[in-house]
Amino acid sequence: MAASHIPALARTIFHVDMDAFFVSVEELYDPALKGKAVVVGGQRDERGVVSAASYEARKFGVHSAMPLRTAAKLCPHAIFVNGHPERYRESSEKVYAVLTSFSPQVEMASIDEAYLDMTGTTRLHGPPLKAAHLLHDRMKAQTQLNCSVGIGTSRLIAKVSSAQAKPNGVLWIAPGEEAKFLAPLDVREIPGVGKVMESHLHALGIKKVGDLARLEESELEDRFGKWGLALAGKSRGEDAGGWFDAEVGADTDAKSISHEHTYNEDTADANQLEATLMRLSEMVGRRLREANFHARTIQLKLRYKDFTTITRAHSLVDPTQLDTEIFEQARTLFRKNWKKGMQVRLLGVHTASFTECAGQMDLLEGGRQQRWKDALAAADRLRDKFGESSVKLAAGMRGSFRERTHENPTGLPGKKK
DNA sequence: TCTGGGGTCCTAGGACCC
DNA sequence: TCTGGGGTCCTAGGACCC
Numbered sequence: 001m002a003a004s005h006i007p008a009l010a011r012t013i014f015h016v017d018m019d020a021f022f023v024s025v026e027e028l029y030d031p032a033l034k035g036k037a038v039v040v041g042g043q044r045d046e047r048g049v050v051s052a053a054s055y056e057a058r059k060f061g062v063h064s065a066m067p068l069r070t071a072a073k074l075c076p077h078a079i080f081v082n083g084h085p086e087r088y089r090e091s092s093e094k095v096y097a098v099l100t101s102f103s104p105q106v107e108m109a110s111i112d113e114a115y116l117d118m119t120g121t122t123r124l125h126g127p128p129l130k131a132a133h134l135l136h137d138r139m140k141a142q143t144q145l146n147c148s149v150g151i152g153t154s155r156l157i158a159k160v161s162s163a164q165a166k167p168n169g170v171l172w173i174a175p176g177e178e179a180k181f182l183a184p185l186d187v188r189e190i191p192g193v194g195k196v197m198e199s200h201l202h203a204l205g206i207k208k209v210g211d212l213a214r215l216e217e218s219e220l221e222d223r224f225g226k227w228g229l230a231l232a233g234k235s236r237g238e239d240a241g242g243w244f245d246a247e248v249g250a251d252t253d254a255k256s257i258s259h260e261h262t263y264n265e266d267t268a269d270a271n272q273l274e275a276t277l278m279r280l281s282e283m284v285g286r287r288l289r290e291a292n293f294h295a296r297t298i299q300l301k302l303r304y305k306d307f308t309t310i311t312r313a314h315s316l317v318d319p320t321q322l323d324t325e326i327f328e329q330a331r332t333l334f335r336k337n338w339k340k341g342m343q344v345r346l347l348g349v350h351t352a353s354f355t356e357c358a359g360q361m362d363l364l365e366g367g368r369q370q371r372w373k374d375a376l377a378a379a380d381r382l383r384d385k386f387g388e389s390s391v392k393l394a395a396g397m398r399g400s401f402r403e404r405t406h407e408n409p410t411g412l413p414g415k416k417k
Numbered sequence: 418t419c420t421g422g423g424g425t426c427c428t429a430g431g432a433c434c435c
Numbered sequence: 436t437c438t439g440g441g442g443t444c445c446t447a448g449g450a451c452c453c
Contacts, residue, residue, distance in 0.1 A: 021453095041421075048421050051453090064453080070418040110424090110453050194451050227427080242426075255425070262421060297445085307420070313446055348422090353445095 010175045012128055012151065013248065014116040015158035016099060016135070019146040019167045021112035022052035025091045026081050028144060037062075037078040044072035044080045047264055051083050055167060088112075094143045102135050105249040113162075115155055117248035132170045153178065154239040155248075159191055178237030183210030190234050192227075200224075209235050253354070254291065258299075259283045260348030266305045268343050274331060280349040281327035293354040294319030298326055300333040301348030311350070312337050319355045326351065 018024065022040040027033045033054075039062060041051035050071050053062040060075035071078065092111045099106045102125060105117035118131060125131035132149040139147050150162025151172040160182065165171035173181045182190075187209055188198045204223075206212055212220075212235040220228035233240025259280045267273065277300075288295060299313040312333045320326065330349045338344070 047419090051421080065421085067418055067420055070420090073418075112453075192451065196450060225428090252425095256423095258423070260422060299446090309448090311447060315445065346421090 010153045012118040012121075013153065013155055013158040014103075014118050014128075014132060014135070015150040015152075015155070015162040016095075016114050016116065016139075017148050017150070017162045017166070018095065018112040019148060020052055020054055021091075021145070022083060022088060023054045024145050025087050026084070028091075029084075029087065033079060033081070037075050038081060039068070039071050039075070039078045040081050040083055042068050042080065042082060044068060044078075047262060053078075091143060091145065095139070095145070095147075098135070098139050098142050101138070102131065105247070107249045115158065115248045118151075129170065129172045132172065136170055152237070154237055155244050156191065156234055156239050157181070157237045160185070160189055163189065173237075179213060179235075182235065182237055183208065183213065185209050187212055190231070192234070193231075197224075254293070255354070256350060256352040257284055257287050257291070257293070257295070258301075258348060258350035260301060260346055260350075262303075262346045263344070266343040266345050268341050270340075273334070273338070273344055273347060276347050277330045277334060277349065278323075278327050280347065281330055282323045284349050284351055285321060285323035285326050288321035288351065292321075292356070294321050294356075295326070295351035296353035296355065297351065298329040298333070299348075299350035299352070300330050300337070301346065301350060302334070302338060302344065303346035305343035305345055307345065309346075310337065313350075315353065319353070 023033075023038050026038065026040060035056065036054065037057035037060065038054040039050050039057055040053070042048040046068055048068050050062060050064050050066045050068060052064055053071070057071070057075050057078050060078075062071045062075050062078065068080065072080070088111055092108070095112070096106065096108060096114070099114055099116060103116045103118055103121060107115045109115060118125070118128065121131065125134060128151045132151055136147060136149055139145065146168045148162050148165040148168060149170045150158045150160065150165055151170070152158040152161055153173075153175050157173050157178050161171040161173050164185075185208065187193050187201050187206060190209060193201070200223075201207075201212070206215070212231065215232070217229065217232040220232045222228070224231065230240040230242070239245050261276055261280060295316075296319045297313055297315045299311055301309065301311050303309040314329050314333060316325075316329070326349065334347075
């Protein structure tokens, strides 16, 4: 092909996506699962959705985000497995180690996928396709896991091509071939186009990316605003706007930390609901302390039986990382907004607007907070040693913490991180 | 079919300030 | 009198991703 088609500054981006990651990791622990219809995410009669399905289960129409009970109906012979986040984190770290041996610019986009900037690595690893096959084989050798690799001049092209390469494949889109590659694909294949956007586009008669590319930019902008403009660029394979434009591997601090819980059965029991808020506040507080963040905004999430969901937030003058302060705010928001007697399906505690250090406080307040911090640090250490359920901080306690061991009667250490 | 849990980003209105 | 304009912060909700 003519060299003039190749932009002088074209980047070479890899998108590496692990195949059926959670299922594959579970197979490492239980080889009997191999080749079977497997659903990870919970048991067949539980409230919840599919986190991952094996290719065998997918043949029956099972896919991630589908309710477990639906999956059980579509594929009655499937084996249902609870998720093991520690296992996935551990495998993810091995994946990361393999990737960093190929490029210093690696960015994990989630637990099972990553972008690599491979621009200028030809001398070291050979041309893109050769490097990708090398990576693919080393991944299998060192993690026993299959992955797919997409290669392109943008994150977008790399991401879309890795999806086309699945399972267990490698796909390279040569510079200049982007639009041709995208044109026949459904608009839904473009990252950021979900159910809602898809139906808006379908209503305009736009089904394929090629249809999108033929539209005037100005028309897309008029209809969909800023996002429409980005969409026009994407239809040509450009990393148009936002995070996609960022350098690969630029580190990004967390913007929010949250935990939520859906009850197996809806409840209107105020004591149970507030106990859940306490537990969620503890989990959030702990993660704030681990990250050394102080949160200014505390948000409550409340979902009723009929699935109507509200969020209510409050911003503090002094940012906090203390369980009790988080809980106090969450509980206040809850008492103000929960319609007494209404059955609750889900509660969540969300924190955001982080600062590195705490706001100002007077000396007296400082002393009291310090004692709390000491107590919490001790509780965190105890949890590390004996597991999540061994320590609970009771609401309203001052300057001390109580140890509860009835949930761990053997005295043996629980799961260690 | 009866809908998890952890995130990110965007929009839009109102308050408040200059 | 019949009504500025821009900037920022806060809150609520929603689309989307894995």
